[in-house]
Amino acid sequence: MSRENGVHVNNGPRHHTVVAIVEDRPGVLMRVASLFRRRGFNIDSLTVGPTESEGLSRITMLVDGESAPIEQVEKQLYKLIDVVKVSNLSQEDMLARELALIKVRANNLNRHEILEIAQVFRADVVDVATNSLILQVTGDEDKIDGLVKMCEPYGIRELSRTGRIAMVRGAKSTTVHEAEPAAIARIHSTQGRRIEGRELPFSSD
Amino acid sequence: MVNMTGSQIVLESLQREGVDTIFGYPGGVVLPLYDTLPEFPGIRHVLVRHEQAAAHMADGYARASGRMGVCLGTSGPGATNLVTGICTSFMDSTPVFALTGNVARTLLGRDGFQEADITGITQPITKHNYLVMRAENLAMTIREATHIATTGRPGPVLVDVPKDVFQEEAPFEWPSEINLRGYKPTVEGHAGMIRRAAKLINEAERPIIIAGHGVIWGDAGNELVELAEKANIPVVTTFLGISSFPESHELSYGWLGMHGMYYANMAADTADLVIGVGMRFDDRAMGRFSDFNPNAKIIHIDIDPAEIGKNFQTAVPIVGHAKNVLPRLAAEVDAAEHPPWIRWIDKMREDHPSLDIRESRRMLPQYVMRTLYEETGGDATIATGVGQHQMWAGQFYNYKRPRQLISSGGLGTMGFELPAAIGAQVALPGQEVWAICGDGGFQMTMQEMAVLVEEQLPVKIAIFNNGFLGMIRQWQQLFYDKNFSSAAITQPDFCKIADAYGIRALRVEHKNEVALAIKEARAHKGPILVDFQIDQEENVWPMVPAGAALSETIEAPAEEMAR
The missing domain is CATH 3.30.70.1150 (ACT-like. Chain A, domain 2)
Incomplete structure (x- = not known):
């Protein structure tokens, strides 16, 4: 296995369509924009609007994949507490x-x-x-x-x-389904442990 | 349901989260909170002398105890003074809760007296922050913020409360559950990845573990020992990982990086498998990224997925809590010996000992630190500032148990030592805490000596006084053609300053007084300052010059060793 240390190699498309489903709260757009500025990720366009679920907004970004490894962009977005879900639609039929x-x-x-x-x-x-x-x-x-x-x-x-x-063709969606509050509470009461058997977006693979 | 004021809700909520101490400083907009404070005798308020120190104390408290530290500042300058401390805690991933007041809601955004957009300012240096606009949201916000600060990869949070929200009345209800759909740390570790990692470990001839701060925060020291012992894998730590693995263990090979041990750097550079646990492959630890050991495969275990693949391509990524992942990994790996590899490192350590102190009549700082180690039996908690003395504290004190070394590794904040030691002493009453200070950094926060007296905290202050900003002088000597620009620094008489605060002080000018002074300091019941007038031109070795690779580590030049 070869490694490229300290440099990123992108073999995918140059521009990625990244969709972030975020909590509709004051300051969320600033957090996203600030993250991009601080990490040196370039955005070509950014669009915000409501989603089908109340309390959630959808941010669609066209990210320049040459300015940063797209995986880092997605992971850093996930670190924002107000970001509920991140999808890179460029890998999909979109x-x-x-x-x-x-x-x-x-x-x-x-x-x-x-x-x-x-x-x-x-x-x-x-x-x-x-x-x-x-x-x-x-x-x-x-x-x-x-x-x-x-x-x-x-x-x-x-x-x-x-x-x-942007949107993925077919039945597949980037929607966030309202999670069961009781289950979530259980997760958090045990120090943020996730539910057995349920895959989260970044469970190592 | 009872009605409470915002102030009461804040303090009640913090108390329910187990907070017993707040390091703070009053100001106009937090007066309602201070007015309520006496109603909560279970919360000790430590009055600092500068808000930066409040944030460092909360940080030191957290690092020493593993519990969340809380600091408090007023709006505007009070809040902005916290910033350095919050960033220090952010870079080192420690759970600190910063509470700030702000101007009344009607004045927000109008540039009123002492208004600062502190949530905007701290957005990139907090794990999350909140501006609470209604008293009824305070309890939930404090619960969420505490949860965020203390779970997953820990980090600082900030909660900003306008003055009139402190005064507003609302029904108090302690939320029974939190629903943060955007925050669900992965802690279990993927079984398939763990199996792949075990396979790589079983196949490796020259494996090495690099243990980081995450092992300490994940309380995974024993689990790490278990894994290392089963497969006989040598362990080095990062600087912040010091004390995560007992340094007396036969598999312990010190720490790596810019001023790490020569053999640790060479071992990391020669290994065929690097297992990073709870660390982030930082430049100070790994040297020049592009030339770090190109032959090694990397297994990276970390709770923060964004750290994996950030600086290095990883052969096997495992996102999870070290305490969960390590035992499962240990169960899957085969028992192994690696005798040629262990012999290779042992030989390297014999030939390049790095930690031998030469015979000299000068008061060498290494000798002072080693003597402190011997006198305290390696049991003291050590808080350091940043610079040469910090590196010597890392090198010449052998740490036995996690949380024993408290130091600003990521941000490198000078002046961290004294307030961090104060926070640690508050968290560890009755235990021995030493603040190891440089004569430069000490002058940044020495006003906090007042807190030692006021709170009767027996912190021992050791100043490594060489009359220089030592690390600056060292770099100028080595890389800036001995152009010692602003390296020499004038100091006050530290003993007189201590005396003025009512703190006992000793000055040590000769090598043969070092052990005696330390004995005396330890025997003294209260706080004490020891001004060690160390050799002025001693440098820190070994060294990886900035931008060089670990394989280019330089050892102490012969002419310096002959001094």
Whole structure:
């Protein structure tokens, strides 16, 4: 077995989609952001929103795997008490989407052209004014990059993108199921021992 | 259900968590708490002279006793003064509960007098922290915070309470259970991994165990001895792991790292299997990562999964509590002898003894430390500062039992020694506690001598006084072309200072007075300060220069040994 000491080797994809399910409490986003700053992990995008369970938020991050071993990113996230679950969706068959609003310069001569481009990208026109219009587009980053590029010759007045959200295809989910409070209490009353036979995300393998 | 004020809830909750001592300092916003304190005679309050010392005392208390230490500061400067101590405890994973007051809720975020965002400031240096905005949440918060501080990999927590929350009334209910869905330490250890580890150990010709602070905190000393003895595996420790394995044991080969023993460094560098237990493969212990023993496979046992694979690729990772993992591992390994390997290390130790003290008429610090060991029979609890004296305390005192050496290894906080010794003495009444100080670091926290007098604590203070910031001088001599910039330090007359506090003091200027002075200090009932005027230019050896590999360990040069 070979070792690489003090340096990390990443053979996986460069950008990882990491989903953290976190307690919806003040300061959680700061803890996550501060962790990334302190450990020198780079984030390309970060999106926060509610989940299907009350009291939990979902943070979707696009992490640059070259700035840090992705395993360290996941483990360090897990160390935050408010982080309940971490999943690296890049290892899964995943669906990733982003939403963008693009305000493009338009006049009576070229409006039609822009609308045609929008149609190709299946973008919606959500606002029209005499000298501009707003396109709303959803899709993966490549698609949005493509539309932005096509709009550039007309002049982009304003661009707003949400960052990536993602989900695993099929029945598998990254949801946190409410654990049995009694069982948890038992764990903690015995100094944090975990329940026999129940696998936790980082039980050595 | 009874109604209580926030202050009462805080103290009642701490008492229910078994807290018997708070090291603190009052201030405007914590006055409601201080007003309530006399209602709780079961909680002893130790009034410090600077909040940094309060955090160090809580840390020393925790390290000496294994129980959580508690410190308290007011808002703003009181809270920020705790920061160095909290970070010290964070780096060394010790359970410290820091309680701070803050301005009233309506004033939060308005930069009022003595407001500091202490939860923001301490976020990266606590295991977790809380700002409690309602008195009814105090009991649950204190329970959770205590649980987090003391379980898994221990660490400091901070609970920040606005002044009016201390005063608010709420029904008191002691929570019967905690539900922290984001915090479930893995303690059992994976059976498959343990089997794989046992297989590697059985196959190894030159195995070595590196035991760390986690063995002490995991209370796994006996389990470690059992494993080492069964498979006859030599044991070295990290600096913070000192005292986790009895140094008199025939399988004990000292400690490794920057100022570790030559043979310990060479053994770690020559082994074909390294078993790290409760340690984190830190740079001061392992030398240059890229050149640490490329032939060794690594088994890493630690309760914190994030430590595994952080600095080194691991052949077998085992996440779990050392006390659970070690006996299961011992049960799976075959009894073995490894005679050539043991002979190799023994020969290395014979040829490079590292801990021999040369004959000299000078008062060598090594001699002082060894004499202290002999006079105390190796039974004293030793708290150190940071620098040369810290390394000598690690090298020349033989530790018998866990928790005997209390030292800031991770953060390297000068001035830690006296407050940590005070905390240890509070935790260990009637036992012998020595603060081993440098003349530089002692001046950072010597105001705490007032606490020794006020609380009648018989801490023995030994100053290793060489008139220099010794480790700075050593590095400048070796690596900065003898450009001794700011290395010499003027001191006050330490004996007079002690005298001014009402503490007895002795000055030792000659080698032949050392043993007598230690005898006298031990015979004295109260606190005492001994100012050892040691040789000024003695260096710490062996040494792994910063950025070098363990295999590049340098021993004391001949000209220095001839001094």
